[in-house]
Structure formats: structure tokens, C-alpha cells
Amino acid sequence: MSQVRGDNDTGIGRMVICIASGKGGTGKTTIATNLAVSLNGGVQLLDCDVEEPNAHLFMKPEINHTETVEIPVPEVDLDRCDFCGKCYEICQFSAITVIGEKVLTFPELCHSCKGCMMVCPKEAISEKGRALGVLEKGTSGSVEFVHGRLRIGEAMSPPLIDRVKEHIDPQKIAIIDAPPGTSCPVIVALKGSDFAILVTEPTPFGLNDLKLAVEAIRILKIPLGIIINRSDVGDDQVAKYAREESIPILMEIPDDRKIAEAYSRGIMMVDIRPEMKDELRAVYEKIAGLVG
């Protein structure tokens, strides 16, 4: 079917692949960026680690579009307000309160449910925008690049991640670089993906956080595979766990001082180890096989 057969040069399907990890610093960005440049065209890279985006340091994209991402928060017209307190009653997030003849809003606590606007009998509450951060879009070679940068001091990253994901082009292979952890930002990054690659390292911390990430992905019912980075350090517990859980190991990358040094300078792994391109293409083919 044309749905499955993409028009990228690899000749294999279009899909959304999310690179996650549980533990930070295991190599998510390395895999996401190098996979993106190894597939010959028709690829998008979306950096959804909006708190600490790093993919641009390696992709060095030319940015041709920048926008401020805002969420709607309430603005109260005190001339209309009769201080009935219904807005305060419906708000689950303590983002609006009525004290005597005053209405206080706390925009940073607002989740944009619009409950206060809906419930107000005087139509005294309207929307205004609150900036969460910026979204930038551009290109790096043949790869289309999108990322979000959370404003410093801003707590709420999920709506910004959602906005980055709105740029997914269904005609392309979309590679998502997810944030570390297993809580809401990771879930938002993962949701709707066709496949998740979990990048881990064979250490007790790596294994502990891998298990948590696997649980999260299973809740979302997304098929998954593992890439073991620095595969020759630590112990064999990750490989054992993968076997027990029947999770495919897609690739193992041995500890390589040259890759680490290149990484430290913002240089892509495939630029110093070109043979990795073939291995990453093989990973993609495996995934295409698994997703069917």
C-alpha cells in the first residue's frame, strides 16, 4: 500500500519513531540525529526535549521559521465581573481566585482548560496568551528540523512539546528526540508514535530507568526496541532483561573514546565512524519489519 511505502530513498515506510531512554545521558540525541542523517531523505527530526534541546548542536540547522508558543490563560474584565466566585470554584489548579471585589489570576498555574471562561455568567473572562517558549523550524541538509525551547523559569513543557509534534509531516519519516524520565513530558513526546527506541547503557542505573521507560511505553501500547550504548561497560543485566521481556535489541554500540570526543565537540558519530550509517539504516529496516 502507498501508506507503507514512502517516497524517501530508503524505500521503506513513513512512520513516527520516538527515541526515549528513562535515564538521561545514554545517547538519545546521538541516535536521533545520526539516524536522521543516515536515512537518505524524506526525514524530519523533531527535538521534543524542550527543556534541554541539544539536537541542533549536532544538526546545525538553518532556521527559517521562529514562533513564540503561547497557551491561553484568563483575563478578567472587572467592569463586567460581579465577583460571584464561579471561576474560583471550577478551577482545579488554583489559577484564579476571588477575594471580595478582587479577582486574582495566577497564569503560571493555568492549564488552559477554559473552565473559568465557560462558567462565567457575565462573560467577563477572555483569553490572553502566555508564552511558554519558542518553536524553531529549519533544515539541515535533506533533514527537516523542528525543535522547541522552553522559556527559562517556565514549568509547563507538555503544551510546547505538543506544538512541536503538530509539525509532523505524515509524508515523511519523523524522528522524535524525547526528554529523559517517565512522567508527563515523556508521555506527550511518545504518544502517537509508531515505534519507540529506548537507548540505554548496561549499568544498574541504566537498567532501572529502562524498566520504567518500558512500563510507560507499554501503557501507551507502542512497539519498542532497545539500543545499548557503551555496550561493553558495566554488566550484562540489560541484555538479560531484554531477553526475558522479549524486547528486540536493535543495535549495540561499544564504548568508543573517538565517538565520545566527537560528541563533546558537537560532531556527528557518522562523521567519524561512517560505517555506522549502514548499521543505523539496518536498525530502521528492522523497525519497519517489526511495525509491519
Next chain:
Amino acid sequence: MKELTIISGKGGTGKTSVVASFAAIARNKVLADADVDAADLHLILTPAIKHEEDFKGGRTAQINPEICTECGECLERCQFNAISPDFVVDKIDCEGCGVCVYFCPVEAIDFPQNICGKWYISDTRFGPVVHARLGIAEENSGLLVSLVRNQARVLAEERRLDTIIVDGPPGIGCPVIASITGTSAVLIVTEPTLSGLHDLERVRGLAAHFKIPTLACVNKFDLNEEMSNRIADYCARNRIELVGRIPYDTAVTYAMVAGKSIVEFSDGRVSDAIKDIWHKVEQLLRDKD
């Protein structure tokens, strides 16, 4: 009471390994693991749980199909696309805002509070620790972090301990903000990479935003000494006290596999560097008083 929060911006720079060593060296302290959605400190501390409590977070809407008339009011009003066309609430998408509950004309929607995780007070070979486990895919990590820090403070007061050491989460978002607001100082553990420096700049911006004294150390500094020097320059220009550089050593991984902190595991260069960092941090915290 002094509270030090260890953060990093970028994940995987070695926060928890540093905290585990501080745990072994420091006296009269309570430990707190504020990395609640991927906690690792317990793997080294092997805590014996003495007290356990549920963490109750937000609420989730639940439509009772026997009462629901499928009028569509909730579907129309939900801003989070959390209600399916056949009137089932997706627990993950539901933000817990209660708008559907409020507007349902036949009161078919329940709104129970979620148990989002657990928190614990435990004993370890290094003293007491407060730690937590956020449920998988749960929200409110910031609330849980605040709870862990508050409980650590209560415990420190009860036991007359004068220092709290907090293992913070990566990033700069909600749980990080909750782990640093009002703390005595933050120690940023970074690494000599372009990503490490980039993330250091952002997390330092966060600490500055909340006016928190900021210390930093470079882990695996000899992986790229030129970058380590760039980080040192950055720190000098931005009023960050650089308290040390830790060399790269595979012994750190062996220690982790053995379930030990590096200072317990070996007396090498890494242990010396971390001991030196702790003594500087301790002095700086004392000078603040």
C-alpha cells in the same frame, strides 16, 4: 539548616554518583531523592523503608455509561481531546480540569482523586533518606518533589540534623523548579561537551531566575580539557563558583555495578576529587550562614 540541591540540566552527567559519594562523606544530614520519575539513588543507598505513604495528586474524570445520555456536552468542552466519540475518558490525556464533570447535565461523570505514587522515609548506611516513586506516566512530579523536600526538612528538624542533600532531576521544567526554589545553593554537575555547556547555561539561567547561589563541577573533565576550560571561563563570567573537576575513570561504573558509591569503592583520583569538592561545598554553605 542548609540545603544543597544537585542538578545538571543535561541528564546522565553523574549527579547521582556525586550525591551517593556526598552521602558517604557528609555528616549530620538527611538525603532526599527528588528525581522522582527516574530515581536511581536507592540503587546505591539500598534503603530500608521505615515509613510509606501514598502520594495523592490530581483527579481524573470517569464517565458512568449507565447514566451517560451521550449528549456530547463533555466532548465539546474538553480542551484536551481526552474523551472518545463513544464517551470513554483517556486517563493519560485527561488533565483533571473537571470541566466535563461540571457541565454534564445528568451528573454522569465521577471525579476521583488519583494515587500518583508513593513516598518513603528510609534508613541507609549513610543516615536517613526521603525518597519517592511517581507512578508511571503520572503527572504532578513537581508536587511530589516539593513533598519530598518538605518531609526531608521535617525529618532534619526532628533529628537535629543540619544539612539536607537533594538529588535533583534533569532538565529545567516543573520538577527542577520544585527541587531548587528556596534551597541554600545548587551544585550543577556538568560534563565537558557542547551539550553539557549548552544545558549548563540554561539551568544556570533557571537558578539565577530564582536568585539561588550556584556552584558547579565538571565531571569527566579530561574527556575534553579544552571544553572544560570553556566551562570554567563561563562559570567565572557568570558568578558560578567552580568547586572542582572530576577525572574520567571506569572505576565509577564498577562502583555502580557493585552498588557502592565511588568513595567507598576505591581511593583513586575520582574519590579524591569528590572529597575535595564536598569540603569546598560544606565550607561555602557554612560561610553563607
